[in-house]
Amino acid sequence: MNHTFTNRISLALLLFLIITLPTYADAPPPNNPSDLSKKEFRRQQRTERRRLRKIKRQQRRIKRIKRFLNSRRGQRFLGRFFRDLFSCKIIPASFTRDDFWLAAECSFWRLLATALLFGILVGLSLLTGTMGFGLLGIVAILMGGMLAFLSFFTFLIGIFL
Structure with a gap:
């Protein structure tokens, strides 16, 4: 079988249709x-x-x-x-409820941005994996995993600051 780009794309599309069409048939x-x-x-x-x-x-x-x-x-x-x-206070002079809320909110937005980046990287890795560049896909997954790990700890620091 000739493994060209179009064959792989058509195979992926065919698999996608085979998986999704029975859900419409069960409606x-x-x-x-x-x-x-x-x-x-x-x-x-x-x-x-x-x-x-x-x-x-x-x-x-x-x-x-x-x-x-x-x-x-x-x-x-x-x-x-x-x-x-985006004006996150790391160590305010006196802690108030607003400071805690602001720190948690800032870290939440950072976590959300990192999750978006992680989702894009996972999508890219899946796409590159189907195209045959497996090493690039593995690198993208590892980078996304590191970013998600760092963002989770940033979120925890923001909550318990």
Whole structure:
């Protein structure tokens, strides 16, 4: 068998389709209103109305948040939030609840950024592993593991500071 790049990609795509298609085949068929009894039909309508109300509520909430963030107060809040986000105090003169919260929040954002980087590295390693560059994939996994390890300890230091 000729192991070219296109063969490997098509094989990976075929495996992906073989794995994912049975999940769609197992989905239950949609309920037809003509097949349901009156009680079941009313129950289904009630759940549909409830779902639509929930969606409308979420949309109203999003609109309200957008209006707030576009207002002057919202802009001031965002400025203060992003200014305080990256100003991490290592050892403040006196510990207050805000200092603990700020340290934990800073380390949380660092952990999140490292987790994102780790996810990208794992994806790259899987991609390069399927292309045949196994050594590069192993290096990417090791680097991501080291970063995740360091970020976890940074998070612990931030919590218990």
